Amino acid sequence: MSRTQHHRMMESSVALGKLDLAPGSAAGLDSVPRISGGDPGTEPQDPPNLNGCVPLSHQVAGHKFGFHIGGILQHPDGTVLKQVQPAPRGPREMQFYNTVNAEDCCDPCLLELKNYLPRYYGTWSTPDRPHDLFLKLEDVTRHFIKPCIMDVKLGRQNYDPFASQDKREQQIKKYPLMEEIGFLLLGMRVYNVCSDSFSSYDQHYGRGLVKDTVKDGLARFFHNGVRLREDAVLASICKVQQILHWFQSQQKLVFYASSLLFVYEGLPSSSSPAPLHSSLPVGPAVNESAALSLAADGGQEEKGVREETVEEKGVAENNNNTEVAVPRDCSPPTIYNQYMKARERCSGEGCLHGNSGDGTPEITSGSNSGLWEEDNATWQQRGVLKASANGNQTKPQLERKDEDRERGEEPGRGGGAEGEGGRDVTDVEVRMIDFAHVFQSDSCDQGYIYGLKNLLTALEQILCDAAQSSLSAPTS
Ligand SMILES: Nc1ncnc2c1ncn2[C@@H]1O[C@H](COP(=O)(O)OP(=O)(O)OP(=O)(O)O)[C@@H](O)[C@H]1O
Numbered sequence: 001m002s003r004t005q006h007h008r009m010m011e012s013s014v015a016l017g018k019l020d021l022a023p024g025s026a027a028g029l030d031s032v033p034r035i036s037g038g039d040p041g042t043e044p045q046d047p048p049n050l051n052g053c054v055p056l057s058h059q060v061a062g063h064k065f066g067f068h069i070g071g072i073l074q075h076p077d078g079t080v081l082k083q084v085q086p087a088p089r090g091p092r093e094m095q096f097y098n099t100v101n102a103e104d105c106c107d108p109c110l111l112e113l114k115n116y117l118p119r120y121y122g123t124w125s126t127p128d129r130p131h132d133l134f135l136k137l138e139d140v141t142r143h144f145i146k147p148c149i150m151d152v153k154l155g156r157q158n159y160d161p162f163a164s165q166d167k168r169e170q171q172i173k174k175y176p177l178m179e180e181i182g183f184l185l186l187g188m189r190v191y192n193v194c195s196d197s198f199s200s201y202d203q204h205y206g207r208g209l210v211k212d213t214v215k216d217g218l219a220r221f222f223h224n225g226v227r228l229r230e231d232a233v234l235a236s237i238c239k240v241q242q243i244l245h246w247f248q249s250q251q252k253l254v255f256y257a258s259s260l261l262f263v264y265e266g267l268p269s270s271s272s273p274a275p276l277h278s279s280l281p282v283g284p285a286v287n288e289s290a291a292l293s294l295a296a297d298g299g300q301e302e303k304g305v306r307e308e309t310v311e312e313k314g315v316a317e318n319n320n321n322t323e324v325a326v327p328r329d330c331s332p333p334t335i336y337n338q339y340m341k342a343r344e345r346c347s348g349e350g351c352l353h354g355n356s357g358d359g360t361p362e363i364t365s366g367s368n369s370g371l372w373e374e375d376n377a378t379w380q381q382r383g384v385l386k387a388s389a390n391g392n393q394t395k396p397q398l399e400r401k402d403e404d405r406e407r408g409e410e411p412g413r414g415g416g417a418e419g420e421g422g423r424d425v426t427d428v429e430v431r432m433i434d435f436a437h438v439f440q441s442d443s444c445d446q447g448y449i450y451g452l453k454n455l456l457t458a459l460e461q462i463l464c465d466a467a468q469s470s471l472s473a474p475t476s
């Protein structure tokens, strides 16, 4: 399919203007070709000529190319290609991206939502298989050198309202705690600064986490083998807060089996101040060094955890991350002080972990409390959060920002950025992905909101635990 044809197809979906994603009523979707090889029973086909595309080397969850229908590739230009899944999932996801990215879209709700998604560049296919469509997406990890990546599925149910009884049972069986916890860690890879390697955690790791261990299981994503990256936890909290605000403000869409993709830079900066409590443990289930040495000792390997092999270490990542500015770590004491100050300003226990009356913990929201707004300013100065960039910009970043401006987007969105006065910041990405089960609605997405609140509580508790550990640690 030529570029023009792709474009035309995109325009025809875009022209719908309004999402109509319910099965059987998907206006315009009939024109979307079904991908070949979609039926498990069909004849095996020759391997496709992928035009230089390769399976995504840093994929942490989901359908894998070559193993499942609907896998993920990386284009030589660095973008991610997600194969359109068999109907109705793939066309539904494609129409979702088309609608949110429609040039004439002026709905403020969708325009804001766009900020939380990977950029969308339309559809792509190889010349020899023009009907095998892929969604061409920004690689959210693209500007990181050692990207630590985590995929967390949100919501109280992993299936949509139109799912068959079999599908419901299959999904519930996989993680019965979904309804109570509201999120599921699908997979992650974490950079270990000591061994200069990644540890990968598959879906079995996440499914093994229960109510009492899910916080520590999550904390492991932020532990680099030496210390907890509190700066990355805090920056993640702020990003998740923004997404929560969006969900609380909209009554148009509901998302089932959709994920948040977290990314932060694992490579430490040489300019980072030495953390005061760097050697503190982060809790029994979170000490990565302990887990790794267990495996190295020939001890019983942990379920769902895999260390990168020596051969793999030598393999360059296919993410075009060659020339980027290294974000500076923020020292844990700074984060700790700011976090505690924020908590003190809060009126008592109920503020950060109170009860909203719907069974989920109440998380302070920036616009209502002033707590996050006020401290965001301080944290920006401290270099924890992204601030307007006006400092010593490196060439690649300047180029990215120009590119952003051309698209009419906030400069630095999704890219590395410096804080006020040219200070580096803790760069974290949190983006929504996987939209195979998005539907129109006329009420808030309570399931997703429930999951977001619980996720925020867990992230905040990780910081609290670290702060408490540092307070009780003996001073030398
Ligand atoms: N835009 C992106 N940038 C970087 N990585 C991505 C991007 N989109 C997807 N990935 C990687 O691919 C994985 C799977 O993505 P996604 O959830 O969209 O696929 P899926 O096959 O629909 O998943 P599932 O099987 O859970 O339905 C993510 O966990 C992430 O590692």
Ligand SMILES: O=P(O)(O)O[C@@H]1[C@H](O)[C@H](O)[C@@H](OP(=O)(O)O)[C@H](OP(=O)(O)O)[C@H]1O
Binding pocket: 062, 089, 158, 171, 174, 203, 257, 436
């Ligand atoms: O984590 P696992 O064990 O790989 O399980 C998959 C996961 O639950 C996906 O979310 C789901 O796709 P949907 O969310 O789109 O339903 C997929 O369904 P599938 O097998 O029907 O593709 C499951 O197999």
